[in-house]
Amino acid sequence: MSELTLAGALTDALATALDKDQRVLVIGEDVGQTGGVFRITDGLIGRFGDQRVIDTPVAESGIVGAAFGMAVAGLRPVAEIQFMGFSYPAYDQILSHVARIRNRSQHRFSAPMVIRMPCGGGFGAAEHHSESTEAIYAHIPGLKVVIPATPYDAKGLLLAAIDSPDPVIFLEPIRLYRLVREEVPEGYYTVEIGKARIETEGSDVSIITWGAMTHEVREAVEVLAADGISAEMVDLRTLRPLDEDAIIDSVQKTGRAVVVQEAPKTAGFGAEIAALIGERALYSLHAPVERVAGWDTTIPLKKAEHRYMPTTEAIVAAARRTLDA
Amino acid sequence: MSELTLAGALTDALATALDKDQRVLVIGEDVGQTGGVFRITDGLIGRFGDQRVIDTPVAESGIVGAAFGMAVAGLRPVAEIQFMGFSYPAYDQILSHVARIRNRSQHRFSAPMVIRMPCGGGFGAAEHHSESTEAIYAHIPGLKVVIPATPYDAKGLLLAAIDSPDPVIFLEPIRLYRLVREEVPEGYYTVEIGKARIETEGSDVSIITWGAMTHEVREAVEVLAADGISAEMVDLRTLRPLDEDAIIDSVQKTGRAVVVQEAPKTAGFGAEIAALIGERALYSLHAPVERVAGWDTTIPLKKAEHRYMPTTEAIVAAARRTLDA
């Protein structure tokens, strides 16, 4: 056991995978000597060499496309896209090829690969560096979409993603990279993809979220608790395949739901959760499902970013509305 | 007035716009001499010349990026992407630049342009030729997303899109291109972007859809009517900005809703509609909102495609479920 940040847990996961499985390799911009802009690959090139930790030209479509080819040929590439906002040039490769080769070839070929990308805002970054477009990946059959919120999950989910026979979009909430430290087991372990985590059990209202927003939701749960309101916090961890049962069980128990996402509201992944609850748990609902989300604007730059980010207060208020309804 | 197909109405709209406004131009692969793979630009190069109807190399990102530059410099380009499945290489240009320049420059620059793309399946096309990924565009602030379902709307909406001061993703349901003819006024007229159309008024259940699925919904409405069930058919016409009030008004009246989309179900645009109804009309609902959608698979090729496409029967069954609930 060692106390690791989420970032540290990811580095540990990569080192563990590289060590365990000769087929694993890391590929991306600046992942070598510098260890990536967030230092997630720090030290790996020294330990595993430049044939397994590969610095590439600045070309995201190329990175994903080459990693795809490697996966088809039997390797287990872990591609890093420097920021989620730079994954869009690779969107065609991801949607048309990575996600589809198993179907296109009826299992003859497959693409067991991981595409890691730091995501989310809240740290005053430059344009395009604070994206939360998980919905555009979660919509695509053939992909798995994973987003850890704790150091323990980060390592276990990344190891599970690398082991997955199918491609995984692995989203890393930048704001959580170094927010807390947690005991993380040494060596190999996995956290199952497709299973949500109930962080706090509660009986009055379910608050469903993923990624960096777990931070605000956790705070909101505390504020509500102080007020005698028992909120259940559900951290989805995997957006695709979705742990529908965990969501429905929770809402059937509490009868109220708040869905919290950082992405702009319209057609975000929270819509799927709200729709699902309406479909499978309507008769349990005592109040409309509340969506707390970013506004339908581009996430503002540093000076106005705070106006955009869903706040603890907004989550608390939404939870209260479900109770007052 | 002349009787036109939806395809013919689009050609008419383009000719009308090219004629009316010198700033308008058409750009894309094979849009010139061949008139595009669906002949939507047929005859335009002859009439307006190759400086206003521009054949490009095979490069979707380039087409959108160049059209973006043209729009910034004061022209009104209408870019054609040959099939929606080939728009993904341009996704970065669309999301990061086309959608954002107004915000990035605080109105100093803007991109009044239209990106047309044929969409949807049901005609046994080759791989990547039958996509319904409207959700990945409808999620993006700064874009408008329009999808006509009738010849009249097609012309009026395309002319409105070309006139829009902001970029419009203009989706053209291939299956409707030549399905019916309808009286379409000659000359210039517009259909307002952002307004849904109630095709059939009804009192028992609202069936909300867009694009090619209007065809099956229309049939379903008739089947239901024959059975004494009065369904209201809402054709959204614009997905972004969404005509929320039209949806809510309808559902408040009927108390039941079925949302029909061709796209795979999970995180499709139908989720947004269902979530919205749950948010704003929960207390009017007598039954869960039903989503009739494609399966969460890649749309199959010709031989198995029929298994994928939402059918009239499935819509009728869903409507009945809302009444039996």
Add this chain to the structure above:
Amino acid sequence: MKDIVAVWWFGGDSRRVAWPNMRNILDLEGRLVGEAPIDIETTRRLYRALIETRAYDKKGTTLQRQGRLATYAPLLGQEAAQVGSAAALDPHDWMVATYRDAGAMWMQGYPWEVLLLSRSGDERGGRPPVHVDVLPPSITVGAHMIHAVGISWAEKLQGTDRIAITYFGDGATSEGDFHEAMNFAGVFKTPTVFLCQNNGYAISMPRERQTASDTIAQKADAYGMVGEQVDGNDLFAVYEATKEAVDRARAGEGATLIEAVTYRVGPHTTNDDPGRYRDPEEERLALDRDPIERVRRYLEHEGAWDADWEEAVQAKASTTIERAVELAESLLPPSPEDIFGAVYEEMSPDLRRQFEQVTS
């Protein structure tokens, strides 16, 4: 002699193009202007392959016209470019090609019946037999070349001697992904062969509207890569250039771009009408350059061809293709299992729920 061979009628206005550095071995009359890179027996074997490829192609067009295929993209006129290049591969080499490359894919072991399935709208058309490492034909233009780079790179990293060849058209060179694939191959010296069939058109767009560079071959220079233009209707030139590229790749000397100049004699697909954008005169002139006739004449000059043999070859080809059609058409359509079962290795719970709805 050389000069005449290098002149092509090309482009929307039937422009005359002369490319002086184009590799050429067999002239239009089937006479050697260089040294034959393969012996007579091999040439006869490849001649049979050319004939069989053409038989498949003609059948493809017919079947589509009869509504028995969903779409078909004829390769008529490009047989030598495909057969000649694929002949230079080892059986275990990888291939990543397109909708128009049935000849090359078949040469590398992709059965005719599976190719037919892929064109008939059946997912199983993307599944070649085990040990045939040929990817399903790429429909997206441009995206697949980097796959060949990644595949061959993986082989290099794993220390095997397998290389990858990728086929694409003149139009595909305009896509950004072409550039990224070429650049990666250059930087990482991957054992990749880029085989561009410059067939004069991308749907309706003539080659000279696709790029302002004189040749496609010269684009290699931008990536520190060897590039060469060959007469794509000359079986020997294509074979020889590809063989050299394959050998270089296998020897660890990196990638090569080959521009095989050929001509799309037919329409883009069976839905396309070339009359809208090119002078039929061009198609007539292309007949003079027929890649198969040239080999036939060569064999004849060498005393290795006669009418009886020709008949036997033709008959065999047509039986083989008929048999493939029967096989492809005897299959039941894909089941829901085929569709739901191949999204992931295992169906996820939500997908299984949907699957059960369909099958119940």
Add this chain to the structure above:
Amino acid sequence: MKDIVAVWWFGGDSRRVAWPNMRNILDLEGRLVGEAPIDIETTRRLYRALIETRAYDKKGTTLQRQGRLATYAPLLGQEAAQVGSAAALDPHDWMVATYRDAGAMWMQGYPWEVLLLSRSGDERGGRPPVHVDVLPPSITVGAHMIHAVGISWAEKLQGTDRIAITYFGDGATSEGDFHEAMNFAGVFKTPTVFLCQNNGYAISMPRERQTASDTIAQKADAYGMVGEQVDGNDLFAVYEATKEAVDRARAGEGATLIEAVTYRVGPHTTNDDPGRYRDPEEERLALDRDPIERVRRYLEHEGAWDADWEEAVQAKASTTIERAVELAESLLPPSPEDIFGAVYEEMSPDLRRQFEQVTS
């Protein structure tokens, strides 16, 4: 002489690179090895611009360290490449540049204070004054070059004589969008100038790992375009090459690719630590090539420089920049109106509902 000038210490292992065809006019000691393309008065004006650009750049780094800017990407060492090239433009020409091109953007009318705003995390940093047709600095690498192509193409179609210049780095040439932009410019002969500042690095990646081609300039050949390599630390060479390219573009002769070889003396951004990936010796050697010192010496040789004037120039530069900082920092933060009001020309009803929630 020529030879020494052409030698660069470059790349992760401080490799020696000699590019014999690189255009060069002023040598390291500020002596002419060719003909000066501008007169002394203009040179003095540009010298002031170089000094002001460097003053801005130093301030940028300082402000970021003090937490007064969100991010900062130093241009130290690239002043001549930016000032020299922008000096060749007409005031009404378009410019599409990147996060590192403050010097070029300012030359074309983008005020220092607006540039500072853009780096301080304020959307209004993307709004230059009316009549300054310089797009907001591009953060996505590669995507913006095609915008310059589209813009200049529109000008050509409208029959104006306005051209567009686009700035980008060596790293950006690896993106597919570079290829598509160059290819469109070649095919449509758009009046575009592609100005690549090859500063040796893309974050940590040395130039020779970015592409296997010897030069970036030679990539022009793949697009039927003129390409040229110039000493990017030589104000005169950069000016002259750009001027020729601009003149060609304006005359309807199409686009040009200029590779200005320079060196990123500072870190990639203020968050980056070059010590992790390059030998500090390299940075020391780069000092010998300082682009400003060279011009200073030239002016001195010409009797057009003295210490008093230098002091005045420095003082003026520092006052100007201080004033810009004050202006930028005096602004109130963007209002909700700025954020919600610039998604569309008019707020859509749903957006207005959200806006009212924020402001109520």
